[in-house]
Amino acid sequence: MIFNSIEFILFLPIVFLLYWLVFNKKLSHQNGLLLIASYFFYGWWSWMFLGLLFISTAMDYAYGYGVASTNRKKARLFLWLSALNNFGVLGVFKYFNFFATELQHGFLLLGIKTNPILLQVALPIGISFYTFHGMSYVFDIYNGKQRPIKNFIDYALFVSFFPLLVAGPIERAHHLLPQLQKRRFFNYQQAVEGCRLILWGLFKKVVIADALAVTVDSIFSNYLDLNGFTLIIGAIAFSFQIYGDFSGYSDIAIGTAKLLGFELLSNFKFPYFSRDIAEFWRRWHISLSSWFRDYLYIPMGGSKKGKLISIRNTFVVFLISGFWHGANWNFIAWGFIHACGFLTLLLLNKNRKHVNTVVAQFAKTPSLIELFQIISTFAFVSFAWIFFRAKSLTMALDYIRHIGISIWQEPGQFFTLPGGKLTIIYILPLILIDWYLRFDERKLRLPKTEFLRIAIYIILSLFIAFQILTYFYSKPSSFIYFQF
Amino acid sequence: MKLFISKTLFVGIIAFAFLVAFKLILPENKNYNSAFVNKLDILISHTQERKIVLIGGSSVGHGISAEQIQNATHLTTINLGHHAGFGLVDFRDLVLSTINKDDIIVFAPEWEFYANPIYFDTATLEDLYNNSHYLELTKNPNYKSFKSLILKKTGIINSLIPNHSPCRYDCYNNNGDIISTCGAKPLSITDYSVCFDYFNYELFSNTFPFINRPNTLIVFPPTQKRVYSRCRKQFDFIETQLFKTKLLILDSASANVYDESCFFDAEYHLSCENRILRTNKIIPKLIELMKISN
Structure with a gap:
């Protein structure tokens, strides 16, 4: 279901009325209704991929407990497992065919002819967004910003909340989860x-x-x-x-x-x-750029470990951001161009002007x-x-x-x-x-x-x-x- | 909560009332693009009959006379030629679903379709029903009742388009030929380039499989002299490739070259007088085809 469809124009008032007039007595009722509505919303596009959404949700929920372990080594292991799991899902559905084709081209340059296996499967809508939601939860627990959630329904709703399920904004666990854990009251x-x-x-x-x-x-x-x-x-x-x-x-x-x-x-x-371009990135697709900043740029050292590391980190973040948009060289080039623009300001210390x-x-x-x-x-x-x-x-x-x-x-x-x-x-x-x-x-x-x-x-x-x-x-x- | 619902409902009802008023008050817009609706309606109404169907872009709408063919062959003839920017692929299946085994197709695609069979121009389609969705619309039993609302929308859009457009809705005859240019003073002719280096017969044939029917006649598009001399190498290549096949081809690319003065306005738009001459060349071949298929 998409926002500019007749279906959504009918769906939203029904959910709104049920939510505030029928299911408003208890927090569990409110969240239960929203979870059902969110799965219905997603299933309207493809019920088959609901399974993938559910499995992805369940895995990160479980990893959240693993990461909360007091043993730092064990926590780090679960953090990596979560990242592997989410990037694995993305890799299969979004990037597999790109890498298979590029490998084929690489082999061709060496004079070796190959016949790559290509996946004939549609890209599940919203996959880049809900996997990032899941990772945000696990990372926030690892960084001590969030405690693992007991109620699976609350967590599942955090990942699949229908307004942001298919194209964001990419929410942070420590921002949305507390709102999900409190009963909401109608505010005119x-x-x-x-x-x-x-x-x-x-x-x-x-x-x-x-x-x-x-x-x-x-x-x-x-x-x-x-x-x-x-x-x-x-x-x-x-x-x-x-x-x-x-x-x-x-x-x-x-x-x-x-x-x-x-x-x-x-x-x-x-x-x-x-x-300037630095300001542009503080104003464009903020939830994604801040996600990359918090979970990739800063953990890699950000701009605090010298110029060379800053340059490397800037390129990594922008190239990955480009690649996140699509498995194609033109998106990588797009990221590269922005990296060059941003880097100029960074090197001149004018990126926070x-x-x-x-x-x-x-x-x-x-x-x-x-x-x-x-x-x-x-x-x-x-x-x-x-x-x-x-x-x-x-x-x-x-x-x-x-x-x-x-x-x-x-x-x-x-x-x-x-x-x-x-x-x-x-x-x-x-x-x-x-x-x-x-x-x-x-x-x-x-x-x-x-x-x-x-x-x-x-x-x-x-x-x-x-x-x-x-x-x-x-x-x-x-x-x-x-x-x- | 009550206040919120009542205010939202109030705005919604007023907006809905305005919408209904628009539907009732605004006249249907009739223009070149919306005329395509009528052409398809004509075709659908003749599904059961034996007929001749002319397929192509505006070069067919302007450059072949279905009326003249009908008079000569006594077979219902429908000119589906419309702006090439609509593309031919989108409505191919719909057209083919109305074609019977003994129907004759005259297929005269513009050079663009040889280079890129799926060529279309989305900008033009917006005036109609946004790309191929139009076809889903025509298949829907309710589309006719809804059609008028859409025509009103195109009316608003088209009010921003200059009125001197030569082909208005009411400029078609019952066979779908564009007749508004007949007797009108020719407008300035624009130069253009169709020197496409690419032609893949297999792709062309796969996109328009009906060209392999024994009852399909292929006609080259009318081409301005200067364009022909500029792109001759490419046209020759396409022609050679087509002649290697068993397709039924009327004549040659060079036989469809006309002096610039033979055109009414844009690239492929022959004037009415020259349309008659061109159609006269097609008719004998069609009569021959009819005899064979009988």
């Missing part, structure tokens, strides 16, 4: 904020990202026939498409959790207003310097997105080469493309609204007059409903991050 303000986030998230996904996808797909499918200027616009449009798509998803997830009385971690903080500030904090518009910083960071990020969006590394390089060779030919070509003119119509409001909201991603600032607020809700709902109903008899478009 929290529910209203949740509804607003759901509406805004759906709008970003269904109306903006899906509309931009039309232009982006067209440009990336026909890039050989298009000029450089159009290809640049294609990359920019994809930057906004993926932002609308994924931040939209995160908003819906956070909003849904709020409706049920939970506060999830933030995942996006207006990343395209970042003034914009930690706790927001652009134009005390002004309505950015200063010229800030504007230059925002545009140059965005240009860098958009350049890297070409590698992310392309189907292969070769295609990405070819796309960039075409930008170079035909940049000044027919500059008006973009506007003759179907949907071309609309691209600006979709991007501009997103930038303006984000600029207005930039101080707090979790609370959407709305007019104080109730009439105006309701009018905004209705307009957003209409746009969304129109779009969703259009595809009523067909499949709604999926979220980009579902493939990871």
Whole structure:
């Protein structure tokens, strides 16, 4: 089941009403209902992979007890077993075919012909997310931040909680589990904020990202026939498409959790207003980047063991982050580009320049310097997105080469493309609204007059409903991050 | 809790009321893209009859006259030629499910389909029902009642597209030929390149298996003179590969080369006068085919 489907629009109110009106008397009832709802939500996509989700959950639950052992050696053994188990699952379902094919290519270079066995199995949705949830639990116990949980239902719900099951935000055990272990009470303000986030998230996904996808797909499918200027616009449009798509998803997830009385971690903080690449990574897919920071970068020594170790760690984290997104060289290249950008700041000791500030904090518009910083960071990020969006590394390089060779030919070509003119119509409001909201991603600032607020809700709902109903008899478009 | 539910319901009901109002008030938009709905409807309504079906992109819609063929052969002829950007693969199975053994197919794909049989342009499809989902829609018994809402949506989108588009919804005749260009002043013709280096016959044949039927006639697309001279090497290669097979091919790529002045507007769009001439070349072959299959 996906958030922009009719099924989910029916599913959510049913769960909401059952949760607050029928199963609200006891904590165990609340969690039991949410666990059933979460498995139903996942099983709607594929009931066969429910088994994998359950086994993965049960294993990490057991490892949690092993890691809690006072014997440090034994604890470390269980920690490794958990990592092996989770990476093993990922390896089989996500990376097996990639390594098999690459090995074949390697052997071919040596003149040896092989016939690799390839797995003909679909990638279970959300596998990269729920395995990371499981690992976060075991790591937190190992680091003393979390105690093993007695109630299996609570733990299973932590891994499979439906708002974040398929595409995050990747929660931390020490953040979500305490909320799961307390009975929730309905909070009007929290529910209203949740509804607003759901509406805004759906709008970003269904109306903006899906509309931009039309232009982006067209440009990336026909890039050989298009000029450089159009290809640049294609990359920019994809930057906004993926932002609308994924931040939209995160908003819906956070909003849904709020409706049920939970506060999830933030995942996006207006990343395209970042003034450098380090700030971008503190604002883009925050739950993943902080996961890598806490469970990989810092355990490897972070930036405290000298420059060389910092450089190594930065590359490891960004390359793995790229590889996490997909088993393909273009994702690794994407990670590499970001590593280079980040490293430049790290070596100049400028990577923490914009930690706790927001652009134009005390002004309505950015200063010229800030504007230059925002545009140059965005240009860098958009350049890297070409590698992310392309189907292969070769295609990405070819796309960039075409930008170079035909940049000044027919500059008006973009506007003759179907949907071309609309691209600006979709991007501009997103930038303006984000600029207005930039101080707090979790609370959407709305007019104080109730009439105006309701009018905004209705307009957003209409746009969304129109779009969703259009595809009523067909499949709604999926979220980009579902493939990871 | 009650306040929250009542307010949410209030917003939901108002939004729903607006949606219903939109459905009732907005007129259905009729345009080039939405015309494809009608073409498929025409085809489906003739499923049981013996017929001639013309398949291809807009070069077929503009460049072959189904009406003329029907008059000459006395067989129902349907022109399915539509914008090549819709792709041919998506609706292939639907079309084939309506084709009987003795039906005749005239297959005239644009050069793009030789290089990439699964070619399509998602941007164009958005105007219709978002890629191949449209086909799922047509198979759904409820699609007709829902069709109007979608046409309204395309109406909103198309209101942003210039009105001088030569092919509007009402510019098709009952056979599906584009007739709005007939008698109209030609627009400027754009140059383009189709010098694709890649052609894989096996892939082409696997994608369009109906080309191997004894009743399928293959016709090369109408090509501008300058484009032909530029891409001749590639066209020759494709032609040679096709001639090596047992496929029924009307003539040659060079026989479909026309001066730029013969086109109405875009790349493959022949003017009405030249469509007549081109169709006249196809008719004798079709009559011959009919005799054989009888």
